[in-house]
Amino acid sequence: MKKFFYVFLSLSISTLCLKADFLDIERQKALDNKQLILLSIEKEGCPYCLKMQTEIFNVPKYSQYISKKYLHVTMRQEGSLLPKAYHVKYFPTNLIVSPQNLHIIDEFAGYMNPESFIELLDEVYAQEFK
Numbered sequence: 001m002k003k004f005f006y007v008f009l010s011l012s013i014s015t016l017c018l019k020a021d022f023l024d025i026e027r028q029k030a031l032d033n034k035q036l037i038l039l040s041i042e043k044e045g046c047p048y049c050l051k052m053q054t055e056i057f058n059v060p061k062y063s064q065y066i067s068k069k070y071l072h073v074t075m076r077q078e079g080s081l082l083p084k085a086y087h088v089k090y091f092p093t094n095l096i097v098s099p100q101n102l103h104i105i106d107e108f109a110g111y112m113n114p115e116s117f118i119e120l121l122d123e124v125y126a127q128e129f130k
Contacts, residue, residue: 030071030099036125037097038070041088043077048111049092056114065118069125070096096124 030037040057042049056062057072066072077091086095090109094117098105106124108117 043091
């Protein structure tokens with residue numbers, strides 16, 4: 001019984017470390033490049049998630065523009081390594097996260113057309129880097 005407990009404990013600790021490592025890696029990249037973190041959380045089979053991928057994130061014109069100000073990370077909600085504070089109810093959800101303290105600056109849930117999405121990203125970036 002003790003062995004089972006120690007195995008469970010070590011797996012739990014390693015999972016927590018993975019969460020911290022993921023955030024630390026992305027955080028450092030964003031800090032080095034004076035970017036905010038754009039965390040897109042999707043759900044498998046979500047038609048609006050696919051639509052945003054197809055119309056925004058996979059279009060070079062938009063993805064290159066976004067990458068100038070944001071470090072974009074896409075994660076699936078199922079089995080993700082996200083801290084509980086970042087879990088969402090609606091998909092897709094795009095969180096803008098501060099690399100300094102990993103707090104959520106802003107959140108956009110649901111599909112947006114490319115022009116509106118870029119406009120919102122520009123507004124948030126301008127507010128953070130006045």
